[in-house]
Amino acid sequence: MDMAMHGAAIPAGFDRRDPRAVRRAARAGRLSGPTTRMAPGHVQANIVILPREHAEEFLLFCQRNPRPCPPIAVSDPGCPHLPGLAADLDMRTDLPSYRVFHDGEMVEDRADIRDLWRGDLVTFALGCSLSFEEALGDAGLPQPYLEGDRVVPIYVSGLDCEPAGRFRSRLVVSMRHFRAADAIRAIQVTSRFPNVHDAPVHIGDGRLIGIADLAAPYHDTPPDLRDDELPLFWACGVTPQIAVAAARPPFCITHTPAHMLVTDRRNANVAMS
Amino acid sequence: MDMAMHGAAIPAGFDRRDPRAVRRAARAGRLSGPTTRMAPGHVQANIVILPREHAEEFLLFCQRNPRPCPPIAVSDPGCPHLPGLAADLDMRTDLPSYRVFHDGEMVEDRADIRDLWRGDLVTFALGCSLSFEEALGDAGLPQPYLEGDRVVPIYVSGLDCEPAGRFRSRLVVSMRHFRAADAIRAIQVTSRFPNVHDAPVHIGDGRLIGIADLAAPYHDTPPDLRDDELPLFWACGVTPQIAVAAARPPFCITHTPAHMLVTDRRNANVAMS
Numbered sequence: 001m002d003m004a005m006h007g008a009a010i011p012a013g014f015d016r017r018d019p020r021a022v023r024r025a026a027r028a029g030r031l032s033g034p035t036t037r038m039a040p041g042h043v044q045a046n047i048v049i050l051p052r053e054h055a056e057e058f059l060l061f062c063q064r065n066p067r068p069c070p071p072i073a074v075s076d077p078g079c080p081h082l083p084g085l086a087a088d089l090d091m092r093t094d095l096p097s098y099r100v101f102h103d104g105e106m107v108e109d110r111a112d113i114r115d116l117w118r119g120d121l122v123t124f125a126l127g128c129s130l131s132f133e134e135a136l137g138d139a140g141l142p143q144p145y146l147e148g149d150r151v152v153p154i155y156v157s158g159l160d161c162e163p164a165g166r167f168r169s170r171l172v173v174s175m176r177h178f179r180a181a182d183a184i185r186a187i188q189v190t191s192r193f194p195n196v197h198d199a200p201v202h203i204g205d206g207r208l209i210g211i212a213d214l215a216a217p218y219h220d221t222p223p224d225l226r227d228d229e230l231p232l233f234w235a236c237g238v239t240p241q242i243a244v245a246a247a248r249p250p251f252c253i254t255h256t257p258a259h260m261l262v263t264d265r266r267n268a269n270v271a272m273s
Numbered sequence: 274m275d276m277a278m279h280g281a282a283i284p285a286g287f288d289r290r291d292p293r294a295v296r297r298a299a300r301a302g303r304l305s306g307p308t309t310r311m312a313p314g315h316v317q318a319n320i321v322i323l324p325r326e327h328a329e330e331f332l333l334f335c336q337r338n339p340r341p342c343p344p345i346a347v348s349d350p351g352c353p354h355l356p357g358l359a360a361d362l363d364m365r366t367d368l369p370s371y372r373v374f375h376d377g378e379m380v381e382d383r384a385d386i387r388d389l390w391r392g393d394l395v396t397f398a399l400g401c402s403l404s405f406e407e408a409l410g411d412a413g414l415p416q417p418y419l420e421g422d423r424v425v426p427i428y429v430s431g432l433d434c435e436p437a438g439r440f441r442s443r444l445v446v447s448m449r450h451f452r453a454a455d456a457i458r459a460i461q462v463t464s465r466f467p468n469v470h471d472a473p474v475h476i477g478d479g480r481l482i483g484i485a486d487l488a489a490p491y492h493d494t495p496p497d498l499r500d501d502e503l504p505l506f507w508a509c510g511v512t513p514q515i516a517v518a519a520a521r522p523p524f525c526i527t528h529t530p531a532h533m534l535v536t537d538r539r540n541a542n543v544a545m546s
């Protein structure tokens with residue numbers, strides 16, 4: 001009896017390497033945590049869901065700022081499916097956790113959005129640096145910023161995105177540091193991912209793009225930069241979050257940070273050549 | 274009479290944009306100067322001609338050090354032609370000026386090598402940064418180091434090439450400086466030219482590759498580096514010249530510096546994609 005109850009308390013197992021199994025677990029409420037390291041080799045996407053009126057302006061914002069906001073799929077209004085990313089995908093249930101905003105303010109995290117779905121909602125799936133980080137690892141580049149529980153440091157730069165209607169933001173950048181030869185290789189590798197933030201926007205002195213102090217990132221993980229390393233700065237998917245907050249749409253849903261949409265597309269297939 | 278004599282003293286005209294016309298002018302003795310800015314869009318090559326015994330080791334040196342020594346064509350022993358570079362090419366006559374070395378020491382510059390040709394000579398045509406400099410210009414990147422009579426500064430780095438037999442050298446690098454976004458673009462553009470020195474070998478602090486003072490290049494043109502610029506270092510075609518001098522082959526012929534082989538191949542065709 002004890003064994004059976006104990007067994008029932010453990011989340012039912014699913015194959016974390018299989019993107020379809022990850023989505024089904026989220027859909028069934030058996031996965032509510034981060035998607036980190038799940039479905040390796042497959043594209044994970046940032047999600048922004050907006051009413052049609054704001055979606056039009058946000059699509060323009062993405063078009064004008066493709067490095068921070070690379071849309072890999074955009075739905076028709078009211079359609080909860082993105083068949084280009086996975087045939088069985090249902091946006092109302094397939095994230096492990098959703099974050100709901102009213103007038104730009106966070107209201108709640110929730111497990112599904114079935115009862116919030118509306119006929120005017122447009123889903124944006126945006127490319128995420130997890131795809132090129134896999135390629136950087138495959139290229140043998142050291143990634144100490146991924147070790148343990150660390151997260152990549154991000155900074156709000158002094159560079160302005162090109163605004164579109166009510167959407168505007170400074171460019172937020174993520175920083176990864178390498179020795180020079182690896183930095184050159186990292187530029188080459190990430191240049192192959194125009195839909196995943198592309199090549200860096202900056203290399204070297206952060207002050208030249210308005211970052212006063214590398215030791216004070218937007219989140220609280222100061223980088224461990226060595227004297228013989230160069231900082232490289234990539235456009236970051238936090239940028240659209242800030243742009244959405246600035247636009248204060250009456251209603252908006254995103255993924256909860258780190259609780260991404262896991263797709264069937266392969267990282268190798270969003271890369272050039 | 275005066276007019277006619279004056280007319281005769283002017284080198285007969287030829288179309289400097291046409292690679293075949295440039296070679297024919299060199300062949301006929303009507304061109305003895307540098308090939309700089311001639312035949313735009315076409316590959317110009319560094320030339321090393323060695324007796325077969327040394328050529329075998331030099332080919333191995335090139336294979337092991339493709340960034341400084343990218344062979345775009347290598348002849349059969351005794352054959353003065355490189356049909357892959359131009360159908361009518363004759364290595365005995367088609368450079369504006371040749372430099373002859375005995376036992377690693379320079380002996381003379383001369384207009385042709387018809388009477389020095391031997392059945393055991395192997396010609397190496399090596400890619401040259403002129404090809405990617407054109408692509409950098411086409412990409413709109415500023416190239417102040419090409420203005421006026423300036424030459425790109427080069428440095429003998431502390432990095433060792435991989436030796437092959439008697440051939441060994443430190444890696445010689447050329448330096449070009451850009452603002453960060455242009456530096457990233459320059460890495461992307463030159464990555465498309467694996468047969469023309471490829472991407473940079475280093476970016477940033479020159480001391481990390483053994484260059485103590487950027488203001489003291491190997492030749493006497495100190496760079497004009499601004500505070501918001503980064504130095505980028507590419508493997509340089511002077512490296513094989515030093516390797517040949519170190520090997521001290523009994524007999525060797527090269528081009529006189531800046532008096533290059535002008536080929537029919539287009540720069541765009543030695544680039545990837």
